Amino acid sequence: MKAVILAAGYGTRLQRDVSSDRTGRFAHLAGIPKPLLPVGPCALITHWVRALTAAGSVDCIYVVTNALYRAAFEEWAADFRNVKILSDQTRSNDERLGAVACLQLAVQHFTIQDHVVVVGGDTLFKEDFSLREVQQRFSEVQAKCGDGCLVLSYPCRDQETQKYGILEVDGDLRVVCMKEKPLPSETESRRACPCFYVLSEESLPLLDVFLQQKKDAPIEEKDAPGNFVSWLIQRKPVYVHQILGRFDVGNLPSYVECDLYFREKLPDVKSYMA
Template identity: 75%
Template sequence: MKAVILAAGYGTRLQRDVAADSTGKFAHLSGTAKPLLPVGRCALISHWVRALTASDCVDRIYVVVSNGTSSTNAVYLAAFEEWASHFTNVEILSDRTTSNDGRLGAVACLQLAVKHFEVEDHVLIIGGDTLFKEDFSLSKVKERFSDLQAKSEDSCLVLSYQCDEQDTRKYGILEVDGDLRVLCMKEKPLPTETKSRRACPCFYVFSKKSLPLLDTFLEEKKEAPIDEKDAPGNFVSWLIPSFFTFREPVYIHQISGRFDVGNLPSYIECDLYFREKLQDAGSYMV
C-alpha cells in the first residue's frame, strides 16, 4: 500500500488569523504550510510519517504540495523538501500552483500523484491538516481493509465519527446500512435532511481497482467549479454505488473524533492537546 498526503492547500484562513493576531505570539507561523505547523514536539505531518512507518501500513509516502506564493513569502515547496530530507520513505511532488485561486483541487492532486509515481497499489489518502484522537489506529484500519478485500477486491474504506447535530452543515455526512456499508454521502446537509450524524474526515483507503475511476470522475467534472473537484469527499460520494450506477462498495471504520486545523483557534487547541494531554506519543496512531 502507498500513502498520499494531500498538502497543497494555502491555509488562507489560518494565515489571515495569524496576520490579524495583535499579540504577535503566533507570528512565527506566518508563511508556514499547515502540515508543517509545529504540533507538540514535531510538525503536524511528522506525526503521520512516524505512525505510518511504525505501523508498517505503507511502503512509500507521497506528499503533494504547492509551490507557494511569492506575495506572502510562503515558499512551501522548499520548506517541504527540507522537511522530507529527514526521512527515507517520503517523496515530495509539487502541483506547480502558486496561488489559492489557481489550485488544482484535492482530487486532481491525488490523480497527479498516482500518475507521476505510477501507483498500481492500494492507496491511503490523508488530509495534511488532520490528526485523530488517541483511539485511532492505523493497524486496525489495515486489518479492517484487509478483511474487506478478502470479501471483495473492489472494497474501499473511509472513517466515520459522530458529530453534533448543529455540525452536519460543516461536514460530509455518511448514511450506512447494518453492515456499515455506505449508502450515500451528503455534503454539509441540514440536520433535518438526514438522520445520520456520521461525519467523514479526509482519510480514505482506495482499492487499486478504484484508481482508474479518478480519470473518469475528473473528466466528468472538467467544466465544473473548483469546489466540486477540491474536496476529496466529492470523489467518495461519486464512488458510492447507487441504484443507477455501480462503481465500488465503500465501508466505514468508526473512530471517536479528530483535530481539523483550519484556523488559529483550532490550531491552538490541537497544539495544546499534543503538548499537555497526549498520553503515549510513542504509540500514537500506530
C-alpha cells in the same frame, strides 16, 4: 500499500488569522503551510509519517504540495527515507488544482499500482485511532469484495451536520450515500467523514473518470476530496471504520486547540496513531 498526503493547500483562513492577531504570540506561524505547523513535539505531518512508518503497512509516502511551499517540504522530508515530495506547480490559491486532481497527479506521476491511503495534510485523530486496526478492517473489506474501499466516520452533534460530509450506512457498515453538509432534519445519520480513505487499487482509474466528468465544473467540486468519495460510493463498495474524533486545523483557534492537546493531554506520542 502506498500513502498520499494532500498538502497543496494555501491555508488562507489560518494565515489571515495569524496576520490579524495582535498579541504577537503566533507571528512565528506566518508563511508556514498547515502540515508543517508545530503540533506538540513535531510538525503535524511528522505525526503521520512516524505512524505510517511504525504501522508497517505503507512502504512509501508521497506528499503533494505546491510550488510556493515545495522547498519547505523538501527540507522537512530530508529526515525521512520513505517520503517523496511532488509539486502541483501552482503558486496561489486561485491557481490550485484541487485535492482530487492532486491525488490523481500523484497516482500518475509515481505510477501507483497499489492500494492507497489518502490523508488530509491538516488532519489528526484522537488517540483511539490505530493504523493497524484500519489495515485489519480494510483486509476484511477486501475479503468481501476485492475492489472495496474504506473510509472513516466519527460521531458529530446535530448542529455540526452542516459542517461535514455525513455518511449513511446499512447494517453491514457499507456506505449507502454521503450527504454534503445536510441540515439535521435531512438525515438521521450523525457520521461525519474526515479526509482519510483507503482506496483500492481497482478504484484508482476512476479518478480519471471523475475529473473528466468534472472538467468544466467549478474548482470547489474538484477541491473537496469528499466529492470524489460521494461519487465513488455509487460505483464501488465503500465501508466504514469508526473512530471517536479528529482535529481539523482550519483556522487559528483550531490550531491552538490541537497544539495544546498534544502538549498537555496526549500521554504517549511515540505510539500515537500507529
